[in-house]
Amino acid sequence: MKRDSRLSGVLHVLLHMAEHEGPMTSETLAKAMQTNPVVIRRVMAGLREAGYVRSEKGHGGGWTLACDLGAITLRDIYNALGHPSLLAMGNRTEAPGCLVEQAVNAALSEAFRDAEALLLARFETVTLAALSADFHARLKQRGPLPKDHPHGD
Template structure:
């Protein structure tokens, strides 16, 4: 299994747009954001589309096209971002029903469901405590390594 980076890339994009706007720019292009994240602009545009549907960013078409924050970084939490780009539960059950005649097959889903609910509640609580303002502050405070 590989880890999902959608939350990280979305947080990167939002922090980048926030910093870019603070530097006096009105909108950011997906190409510039993608260059910072070292990914394809299509990946960024898809994530930004999800963030737009969640009310976190706005887009402008035509001359001067690009993306801007719909809210201040201090009012956007990682939970807001997570909910926008990670639909569905964190963990899933079997794709098919386990053997109900087997003691483990019969009891595994009820046992895991409660554990998963507790983990997801903890995750959501922690994500709700962190704003994108804090993320950007941590980014700017991190020591830069020479290239």
């Protein structure tokens, strides 16, 4: 089963934007993410609607952050992405006639709800500012990246 990596990708994009002065075009962000600019525009539209980024058209335009990194949590971004599924597992059928499968579904459904609640609660405690601080600590430990490195901007 294919993983949904949109949350990871969007967080990556937002941290790049935080490190860059001025607007970043969809093309520049797509290059950093090794994807198509249309994918970037589609994902960023939800973030714009939530008020986390803004966009300007025309020469010198692009995407910029619209609020402080300390004010945005992983849960906020998850919500802006439309609440993608957190778990790859699920029940075999949603409305089984078999009593055994009903018992299995009841146990699994409760465990899945608990796991999702725990993960979402954790998402609420992590801000983009914390991710940025972690990046800067790693950068300080490693030393500056060369300019030709894809993430050396």
